[in-house]
Amino acid sequence: MAAFWKRIRQFFNTTIGFYVLVVLLFWLKTYYCYKTDFTLGVSGGVQEFLLAVNPLPSALLLFGIALYFRGKLSYWLMLIIDFLQSTWIFANILYYREFSDFLSMGIIKGTGNVQNNLGKSFLEILRPTDFIVYLDIVVLILLLLFGVIKISKKPLKLRYAVGITILSLVLMFAEYNVANADRSGLLTRTFDNNYIVKYLGLNEYAAFSAYQTHQESTTRSQAKAKDLKGVEKFVKQNYASPNVSYYGKEKGKNVFIIHLESFQQFLIDYKVNGKEVTPNINKFYHDQHTLSFDNFYHQVAQGKTSDAEMMLENSLYGLPQGSAMVTYGGQNTYQAAPSILDQKGYTTAAFHGDVPTFWNRNNAYKSWGYDYFFSEAYYKNKPNYNIGYGMKDKIFFKQSIPYIQQLPQPFYAKLITLTNHYPYELDKQNTDFPATTTGDNTVDPYVQTAHYLDQAFGEFEAYLQKSGLAKNSVVVLYGDHYGISNNHRPAIAKLLNKKSVDKYDLAQFQKVPFMINGANIQGGIDHTYGGEIDVLPTLLHLLGVNNQNMIQFGQDLMSKDNNQIVPFRNGDFVSPKYTKVGSTVYDTKTGSELKLNAEQKQEVAKIQTYVNDSLSNSDKVVYGDLLRFHKLPGYHDVNKKSFNYNKRDALKKLKQTDQKQKSDLINQNGGKSTESDFQTDAPELK
Structure with a gap:
């Protein structure tokens, strides 16, 4: 036995021996992280085998x-490479814990635009056990320092190094072939990033992500006008004509878009200890003049909030990786809601109580045609005015009133709330609602920040009524994305009063609110299936704007022609009949897993074709910047250079415009400010 261990030690004292030890330890820790830190949905022997060997x-x-x-x-290089790869795993563990997805090159490229306050969130996510990814490096360094393993000065023959390189490439090729046989079109069709990591590995995923990012740049440079023809054909074939009962019902009205951060549909009418979490939004939801959609889904991918804005205002999907607003927000041509309505006589403005660079808004909003962007510099700030990702909602709404009342009417105004954002922090003076008791520290305070958001909206809604804006405005509420990720299954089950949740339950859990309130709208709960991609055509028809020649991938939710198919960015979908999650199809009404017969297979395949074509055609538009080739009658492209969001210049422009038009709320109020009409109980302002 002693001789055996002596031979083992002698082997590890060689360069190739140390190399084998480094690879072995890295392999083991990567597989450990796969099993403990990620939810990859592995099923069957082939997938288990590929997951085990793909780090190798x-x-x-x-x-x-x-x-x-x-x-x-040679030894130092192995340790450095180990450290870099371990840091890549470490970063993905943190990112996945929050977003149920992996870092992409698109996200990394946009880090500078989204990093504000992310450090604080990551500290909330971080666990001491995460540093296990560096344990093997520490062990290897100690073994070298204490002479347990000695550095070999004998050079390794070149043919061995080349042989190992060739072996690794052969194994990669073999691994891909096995993976592709089990999951055809793995890299050519739009799938969840979990599939790529599960089948090929984290490093291969990183390489594929980098390749995609390069391809995006190349695609734009090579795109031509003729590439738009196939897109136009698809959009025309799937156009949903307006419902005559709603078309133009709110023509010429102001539009308020209220962005409910991380707000999910299950919160509507939800109670904790007998108390409504969102009494004000509930009242709005059930109002006789509110059309509320209870089968409305978020459709975001890695871009989260930015994806939601992209769909909401452009009826274009976000990207499968990264954020379209970050990567393409400043360089592409768009036909977005602000520019469309601006050319119909609207003043357009966005309100956001954080830095303008967040998600590249300062550039993307110019491309979309926003006249004004009221961001952090426009608001009076104190340390206790902020929490989490920016200004508290009550203070944000209160300080937005001076600008809202100066906007020439009609106007289109989007207000982005922030307080109901992970990690769902709220100071004691603003916490007057009980947390849930799921035992999950991430989930339980969610209802408290949602309740605070509801209170803030209630104060804003009261202002609209008192100031008189409500009677001449359409108010739209929407949730941008989930607040509780699918990684919190036990807590989700408790919230839904279930013993457990399956993939079907989690798909339905992705519902977010969408409500439209207007004086001329006959309200009610509408069961039409739809998503954020459908908001723009729905709103335009309600305002009497013809979108028949526009490139939009959503359908009017009030149209009788709506196909009620909700594509998700990873290729899954929901429809009134079928819910598809990965390779599993469920009955949407019952939630039972289906074993498809021939007729059902044909129906599902038809829906899948629509989903794939919708996503791929939208990607063609974004990647190739194809709207620069699209000539829309009566519409002129946005001149980004004409917009200036500097506070001094913007307020000067606003004043000059008001002197010409005299159509703002102050003028309607006899020259008097309406700020006193806004009442808040925010303790910070007392």
Whole structure:
């Protein structure tokens, strides 16, 4: 036995021996992280096998780089490569815990635009056990420092290094073939990133993400006007004509878009200890002049809030990776809601109590045609005015009134709330609602920040009524994305009063609110299936704007021609009959898993074709910037250089416009401010 261990130690004292040890430890820790930190949905022997072996080919390749060098340099390179790969795993663990997805090159490129306050969120997410990913490096360094393993000065023969490189590439190719046989079109069709990591590995996913990012840049440079023809054909074939009962019902009215941050549909009418979480939004939801959709889904991917805004105002999908607003917000041509309505005589403005660079809004909003962007610089700020990702909602609404009352009417105004954002923090002076008791520290305070958001909306709604704006305005409420990720299954089950939740339940849990209130709207609960991609055509028809020649991938939710198919960014979908999650199809009404007969297979395949074509055609528009080739009658492209969001210049422009038009709320109020009409109980302002 002693001789055996002596031979083992002698082996590890060689360069190739140390290399094998490094690869082995890295392989084991990566597989450990797969099983403990990610929910990859592995099923069956083939997937389990691929998950176990997929760290190996890339590890052999990357650590093998060090074998082309000799002595200490070779050892140091292996440790450095190990550290870099471990940091990639570490970063993905944190990101996945919050977003149920993996970091992409698109997200990394946009980090500078989304980093505000992210450090604080990551501290909330971080667990001591996450640092296990660096444990093998510490062990290896200690083994070298204390001479347990000695650095070999004997150079490794070049043919061995080359042989290992070739072996790693062969294993990668074999792995891909097995994976593609189990999941055809793995890299050519739109799938969840979990599939790529599950089948190929984190490093291969990173390489594929980098390739996609490069392809995006190349696609735009090579795009031509003729590429738009197929897109136009698809949009025309799937156009949903307006419902005559609603078309133009609110023509010429102001429009308020209230962005309910991380707000999910289950909160409507939800109670904790017998108390309504959102009494004001509930009242709005059930109002006789509110059309409320209870089968409305968020459709975001990695871009989260930015994806929701992209769909809401452009009827274009977000990207499968990264954020379209970050990557393409400033460079592409758009035909967005602000520019469309601006050319119909509207003043357009966005309100956001945080830095203008967040999600690249300062550039994307110019591309979309916003006349004004009231961001952080426009608001008076104190340390206790902020929490989490920015200004508290009550203070935000209160301080937005001076600008709202100066907007020439009709106007289109979007107000983005922030307080109901992860990690759902709220100071004691604003917490007057009980938390849930699921035992999940991330989930339980969610209802408290949602209740605060509801109170803030209630104060704003009261202002609209008292100031007189309500009677001449359409108010739209929508939830941008989930607040509770699918990684919190036990807590979700408790919230829904279920013993457990399956993939069907989680798909239905992605519902978010969508409500439209207007004096001329006959309200009620509408069961039409739809998503954020459908908001723009719905709103335009309500305002009497013809969108028949526009490139929009949503359908009017009030149209009788609506196909009620809700595509998700990963290729899944929901319809009134079928819910598809991965390779599983459920009966939407009962939630039971279906074993499809021939007729059902044909129906599902038809829906899947529509979903794939909708996503791919939207991607063609974004990646290729195809709207620069689209000539819309009566519409002229946005001149981004004409917009200036500097506070001094913007307020000067606003004043000059008002002197010409005299159509703002102050003028309607006899020259008097309406700020006193807004009442808030925000303790910070007392």
